[in-house]
Amino acid sequence: MFQKTDSALVIAGHGSTLNPDSSTPTWKLAEEIRGRGIFGEVHCAFWKEEPSLRQILHCVDREDVYVVPNFISEGYFTKSVIPRELGLGEGPTRIGRHLVKYCDPVGNHPRMAELLLKRAAEIAPGVPPEKTSLFIVGHGTDLNENSAVAAKREVDRIAALGRYREVLNAYMEEAPLIAEWDRLATSPNVVVVPFFIADGLHSYEDIPVLLGIATESPGAASADRSSVFAKNPYRLRGRTLYYASSIGTEAGFADVILDQVAAFDARHTA
Amino acid sequence: MRDTTQELERWLHAGGKFVGQIIVMHTEGGWELRHADDARRGELAAFSKWEDARSLANFDDTGAYRALKTAPNLRHGWRLVLPDAQAVRLALDYFYPAMIGVWLAHGRGEIMPVEFHDTLARQTGMYRITQKLTHEQAQRLIAKQCRTNGGCLKTILWQISGDVAVPLLPPEKFRAGATPVDSMPLLCHEGCNFLVAAARKMVKDESPAP
Structure with a gap:
């Protein structure tokens, strides 16, 4: 692995004004990567929380700065909001005394399929994949995000490996709907992995309600947010259902961030 | 290379004590952070890792x-014992x-405040509507959201637009130099996303029905 002690890393996340768990995976990644001593300094910056993208460069001592978006797909935030808020141009951009190197978002990385498979295997230990349908759940209908496209891409990659009986994409708000999981899946076992960066309202409450493993009760999620993941497996609609937390909480994302930095360097020194 | 931690340590050794609602105290083994209200209180829950912050x-x-960390509602009842300035900084x-x-950058003259009007003009997507916020609305909005008592502790360095100030807040809310010498000023050089989100709500709530 490379050493970049003369460079800083900024992990850019979405953040939330409502849910403290939204930024947790991004902070955890920063702590993990900081602990490895690869970069001279590691920071986070957010769209909806502080430190903001407008503040962060004032906090960075080193001139050389890699920015990696902790986003599941390329789209409005990675293409418009983050570059605008930081003041980025094409390629490495000089901003004040900093040289900012803007990398691809984590969700674009080829290792996503591997991490999704790891998460699926962990949530359903000992369950034979050849008797299992695996769902990758995206949001869907995001106006400018390509999260639905990204989820489908991962489904195709995993399906090509031929390990699971079937691999299906499903969405909260567009067809194929995750609410119809029992009609879409043909296997006795069903594993559902949300293709989101953070656990929040969608993974704690919305998807469980659509799956039928939780009832709609506003505020219940905040009382005991993660209990929905502890009650696996669920037996309903004649199947055995395993529900995982969002993929972005997977520790392997730290290596993906480092890979995106290396990929930037490879692209710009070639 | 710059060293933010070193500059913070220098400030602490020179008598710097208060950061927002926190008091930073020098102890035998290093540093201790508490809510300033708890400076003399016993029986506080002890924490020892900077990550606990x-x-x-x-x-x-x-x-x-x-969500807004500079809101004046920091919780009480804890003390955070830290070994060195690096841990204090984190x-x-x-x-x-x-x-x-931002405080160090301001001291070096590197902070360029952005007028609130320009912050809103830059918005796209769901926040584009904030460009309809009038100066009068902006004054009411900022007076409510940014007021030190109940809103935000930061000192505002920006104007609404040109010479349009926020007369509904006291003048010291806008003077970085108004902070006592043993306190680190919390500086706002641009309206934050919380304020932009509140502007969106105000524009939507106060728009005449179609």
Whole structure:
């Protein structure tokens, strides 16, 4: 692995004004990567929380700065909001005394399929994949995000490996709907992995309600947010259902961030 | 290379003590952070890792999420014992994100405040509607959201637009130099996303029905 002690890393996340768990995976990644001593300094910056993208460069001592978006797909935030808020141009951009190197978002990385498979295997230990349908759940209908496209891409990659009986994409708000999981899946076992960066309202409450493993009760999620993941497996609609937390909480994302930095360097020194 | 931690340490040794609602105290083994209200209080829950600062900063006394870390509602009842200035810096970055960096940059003359009008003009997507916010609305909005008592502790360095100030807040709210010498000023050089989100709500709420 490379050493970049003369460079800083900024992990850019979405953040939330409502849910403290939204930024947790991004902070955890920063702590993990900081602990490895690869970069001279590691920071986070957010769209909806502080430190903001407008503040962060004032906090960075080193001139050389890699920015990696902790986003599941390329789209409005990675293409418009983050570059605008930081003041980025094409390629490495000089901003004040900093040289900012803007990398691809984590969700674009080829290792996503591997991490999704790891998460699926962990949530359903000992369950034979050849008797299992695996769902990758995206949001869907995001106006400018390509999260639905990204989820489908991962489904195709995993399906090509031929390990699971079937691999299906499903969405909260567009067809194929995750609410119809029992009609879409043909296997006795069903594993559902949300293709989101953070656990929040969608993974704690919305998807469980659509799956039928939780009832709609506003505020219940905040009382005991993660209990929905502890009650696996669920037996309903004649199947055995395993529900995982969002993929972005997977520790392997730290290596993906480092890979995106290396990929930037490879692209710009070639 | 610059060294933010070293500059923070220099400030602390020179008598710097207060950062927002936190008091930073020099101890035999290093440093201790508490809510300033708890400076003389015994029986505080002890924490010893800088990472603990995140959960301490995230919730107020009632357990509600503090999205805005410079809101004057830091929870009480804890003390955070830290070995060195690096740990203090990392903890303060959780308690008051970006505030050390912005304060140092301001001291070097590197901060260029952005008028609120320009912040709104830059918005796209769901926040584009904030471009309809009038100066009069902006004054009411800022007076409510940014007021020190109940809103935000930061000192505002920007104007609404040109010469349009925010007359509904006291003049010291806009003077970085008004902060006591043993306190680190918490500086706002641009309206934050919380304010932009509140502007969106105001425009939508106060628009005449179609």
